[in-house]
Amino acid sequence: MITNEITDCGNAVCVVGAGPGGLSAARALKAMNLAYEQFERHADVGGIWDMQNPGSPIYESAHFISSRDLSGFIGFPMPKSYPDYPTNQQILSYVRSYADAYGLRPAIRFNMPVQHVHKEADGKWLVTLGDGTRRRYLAVICATGCNWDPNMPEVKGQFNGEVRHSVTYKSSDEFAGKRVMIVGAGNSGADIACDAASRAQRAFISMRRGYHFIPKHLFGIPADQVGESGPPLPIWMARPVMGLLLKMFTGDLTRFGLPKPDHKLFESHPLLNSQLLHNLQHGNIAVRPDVSHYDGDDVVFKDGSREELDLVIYATGYKWSCKYAAEYFEWRGGRPQLYLSMFSRDHRNLFGIGYVETNSSAYKLFDTEAFMIAAYLRDQLDNPAGASRFDALIAHDNPDLSGGLKFVQSQRHEVYLEAHALKSYLKRLRRKMGWPELTEHYYDRLRVDTAAARPAALRAAA
Numbered sequence: 001m002i003t004n005e006i007t008d009c010g011n012a013v014c015v016v017g018a019g020p021g022g023l024s025a026a027r028a029l030k031a032m033n034l035a036y037e038q039f040e041r042h043a044d045v046g047g048i049w050d051m052q053n054p055g056s057p058i059y060e061s062a063h064f065i066s067s068r069d070l071s072g073f074i075g076f077p078m079p080k081s082y083p084d085y086p087t088n089q090q091i092l093s094y095v096r097s098y099a100d101a102y103g104l105r106p107a108i109r110f111n112m113p114v115q116h117v118h119k120e121a122d123g124k125w126l127v128t129l130g131d132g133t134r135r136r137y138l139a140v141i142c143a144t145g146c147n148w149d150p151n152m153p154e155v156k157g158q159f160n161g162e163v164r165h166s167v168t169y170k171s172s173d174e175f176a177g178k179r180v181m182i183v184g185a186g187n188s189g190a191d192i193a194c195d196a197a198s199r200a201q202r203a204f205i206s207m208r209r210g211y212h213f214i215p216k217h218l219f220g221i222p223a224d225q226v227g228e229s230g231p232p233l234p235i236w237m238a239r240p241v242m243g244l245l246l247k248m249f250t251g252d253l254t255r256f257g258l259p260k261p262d263h264k265l266f267e268s269h270p271l272l273n274s275q276l277l278h279n280l281q282h283g284n285i286a287v288r289p290d291v292s293h294y295d296g297d298d299v300v301f302k303d304g305s306r307e308e309l310d311l312v313i314y315a316t317g318y319k320w321s322c323k324y325a326a327e328y329f330e331w332r333g334g335r336p337q338l339y340l341s342m343f344s345r346d347h348r349n350l351f352g353i354g355y356v357e358t359n360s361s362a363y364k365l366f367d368t369e370a371f372m373i374a375a376y377l378r379d380q381l382d383n384p385a386g387a388s389r390f391d392a393l394i395a396h397d398n399p400d401l402s403g404g405l406k407f408v409q410s411q412r413h414e415v416y417l418e419a420h421a422l423k424s425y426l427k428r429l430r431r432k433m434g435w436p437e438l439t440e441h442y443y444d445r446l447r448v449d450t451a452a453a454r455p456a457a458l459r460a461a462a
Contacts, residue, residue, distance in 0.1 A: 006126065007135045011381060012036055014127050014137040016114045016324070019047020020095055021353035021366045022143035024073065026104045028370035031443055032378045037137075038104075039129065041113035045099045048147050049092040055148045057167045057188065057318070061195055062088040065187050065272055066361035067222030073098055074367040075440045084222045103448045117325045123348055139349035139377060141370075142322050146354060149319040157294030159312070166192055166315040175200040178310040181299060183291060185211055187272060189315030194275040197284035204307060206299075208290040210259035211271040214242075215249055223272065224361070235404040239265050256280040257287035267406055269357065269416070320355060339394045340401075340426070341417060342369045348391070349377075360419030368426060368438060375435040390433060399425050 011034075015025045018040035029036040042053045051058045063085045064071060072078045076098055082090055099105055113130040117140050120126055125140045150165040166188055172195035180200040182193040185207045196203035218226045226245075243265050254260050257280065261268075279285045289301045298306040320335055328347045329336040339345050341356035353369045354362070379387040403418025430437060 005134070007133070009037065009135050009137050010035070011138045013139045013141060013377065014039070014114075014117075014125065014135070015141045015143060017047065017143040017145065018042075018045040018099070018108050018110075019049070019143065019145055020073075020098075020363055021145065021370075022047070022141075023095065023099055023104055024363070024366035024370040025141045025143050025353055025373065026107060027102050027443060027446065028367070028374035029377075030102070030104070030107075031446055032374040034374060034377055034381075036107060037135070038108045039112045039114050040108055040110050041130070043110050044096070045105070045108070046092050046095050047145055049088055049095055051088070051170065055167065057147045058088050059166075059169050059192065059195075060088075060171045061191060062188075063191075064088075064091055067224050070222075070224055070228060071361040071363055073363045074438060075443045076101060085216060101448060102443065102446045114324045117328070117350075119328060119347055119350070125349065138380075139351065140325065141351045141353060141373060142325055142355075143353040144322065146320045147318045149321040150314075151317045151319050152314055153316055155291055155294060157300070158296065159294035159299065160297050161310045161312065163312045164314070166313050167318075169313055172196070172199040175203075175311070177201050179308065180204070180311045180313070181206055181288065181307065181309050182313050182315055184208075184315035184317070185271060186269075186315060186317065190271055190273040190276045192313060192315055193285055194273075194279055197276075197279040203279075203285040204288045204309075205276075205285060206288045206291055206301070207259060209263075210261035211268065212246065212261050212265050213250055213253060213258075213277060214246065214270045214272050215274045215277075216272060217274070218245060218249065235266065242266075250277065253277070259287070259289075264406075266359070269359070322352070325350065339397065340369075340372070340399075340422075342373060343376075343394045345394055349380075357416040358419045358422065360423075365419070365422075368423070371438045371442075372426060372430070372435075375430070375433070379433070379435075386433060393429075401425060 013029055013034055013036040015022050015036055015038040018038055022038060023045060026036065026038055042050065044050065048056045048058055050056060067084050068078045068082045068086055078086065078094055114127060115130055116128045118126040125137045126134055127137060127140065128134050150167045152165050169192055175196045176199050178200055179202045180196040181204040182189050182196060183206045185205060189205070193203065193205040214223050216223055256277070288307065289303050292300045292302045294300070295306065297308045299309050299312060300306045322329060322336070328344065328350055330346065336352060336355050338352050338355060342351055342353060344350040351373045353366055356365070358365065376387060376390050379390065401417040401421045403421040
C-alpha cells in the first residue's frame with residue numbers, strides 16, 4: 001500500500017540495485033562524501049551472479065568472459081589464485097568481498113525493490129519502494145542490470161517439443177538424452193551449446209549470421225591481454241594484425257559449417273570461445289541456419305532443411321527494460337539513449353550504470369561511470385558553475401566514440417562504444433572539468449579490515 005507520507009532525504013542519492021554496477025556507484029558516492037541510500041530487491045549483493053536470485057541468467061558452467069587480471073574493480077584486483085577465466089561462484093564471492101572491503105553493506109536495504117520513480121516539478125526524484133513507502137532524493141542511479149528481462153522472438157507454427165529462453169537454463173543435466181538446439185550465438189549461447197554438445201543425444205546451434213571467433217588464449221595468455229600488452233593500435237592496423245592471428249590460430253571456420261561473417265572484424269562483438277570450435281571439430285554439435293517456423297516435431301530452417309527436436313533454447317539476449325523508470329528514458333532499438341551511456345539528456349540527475357555494450361571488461365567501466373556521476377553530483381553541491389558547464393555538455397555534446405569502427409546495424413549495437421575511445425574521452429573530460437583522476441589507489445582510504453571482511457572462501461583463495 002502506497003502511503004501519503006513522504007520522507008525527504010535532502011541531497012541524498014538513491015541507488016537502485018546492489019549488483020556490481022550498484023556497488024561501484026555506492027563506493028564512488030561514499031568516496032565523494034555524498035549521502036546515499038541503496039535498495040536491493042534480493043537478500044544479498046551479487047546481482048545476476050547469484051544463481052539463487054529469481055531471473056538470474058547464470059548457469060552452472062558460466063565463467064567470466066573477460067580475463068581475471070583485466071576484469072577486477074579499480075583498486076581491488078581478483079585473487080591471483082583464480083583461473084584466467086573465473087567461475088560464476090568465484091565471481092559471486094569476489095563481488096561480495098568487494099562490498100565487504102569498502103564497508104558498503106550498511107547503506108543497503110535488502111529485500112526491498114523499487115516500484116517506481118517520479119520526477120517532481122522542482123527536479124527532485126520521488127521513489128516508491130516495494131513496501132509502499134515514498135522517499136524524495138536529489139538523484140537516482142539505475143543500476144539494476146540488463147540481463148533480467150528475456151527477449152523471446154515469435155516463431156510461427158506449432159512445436160510439439162519444449163521451447164524456453166536461456167534465462168531458465170541452469171544445468172547440462174537438462175539436456176540428457178534429448179535432441180537439443182540452441183538459437184543464438186552470443187557468448188552465453190555458445191557456452192550453452194557446448195553443454196548440449198557434451199550431454200544431449202544430438203546437439204545443434206542455429207545461427208542467423210556468422211561471427212568472428214577469438215580463442216580465449218593466444219600465445220598461452222588470455223586473448224584480451226594480448227591487445228592490452230602493447231600500445232593501442234589504430235583500427236586500420238589492429239584489424240589486419242588480429243585477422244592474421246586468427247587465421248593462424250583458427251583458420252577457415254566455414255569448413256565446420258559456420259557461416260562466413262557478413263562484417264569486418266570488430267564491427268560486431270566477437271565470439272570469445274574455444275570450446276565450441278572444439279565440439280564442431282569433433283562432431284559433437286552441428287550448425288543450422290536461422291529458424292523459419294515450427295512444424296509438429298520439427299523445426300524448419302530458412303533454407304528449407306529441418307530437424308526433429310525435443311528442446312529449443314533461445315539464447316537471444318535480453319530487453320534492457322528499466323520498468324520503474326522506463327518513462328524517463330529515451331529508447332531506440334530497445335536501448336536507452338544516454339550521454340556517455342550514463343547521463344539522461346532530458347531529466348537531470350537520472351543516471352544509468354551498465355547500459356552500454358563495449359569491447360572491454362565491465363567492472364572497471366562501471367567504476368569509471370560511477371566516478372563520473374559522483375564527481376558531477378559533488379559539483380552540484382560545491383561548484384554549481386562547474387555543474388552548469390557539464391549540464392551543457394550533457395545537452396549538446398555528441399562525441400564519436402566508435403574508435404573508427406562501423407558497427408553492424410543491430411539492436412545490440414545501438415549503444416556500442418569502443419572501449420579505448422570511451423576511456424580516452426572520459427579522461428580528457430575529467431581534466432576539462434577539473435575532476436580528480438581515478439587511479440588504482442583512489443579508494444584506498446575507504447578500505448576496512450579486508451582480512452576480516454572477506455568471506456572465508458575468498459580468504460582461502462587469495
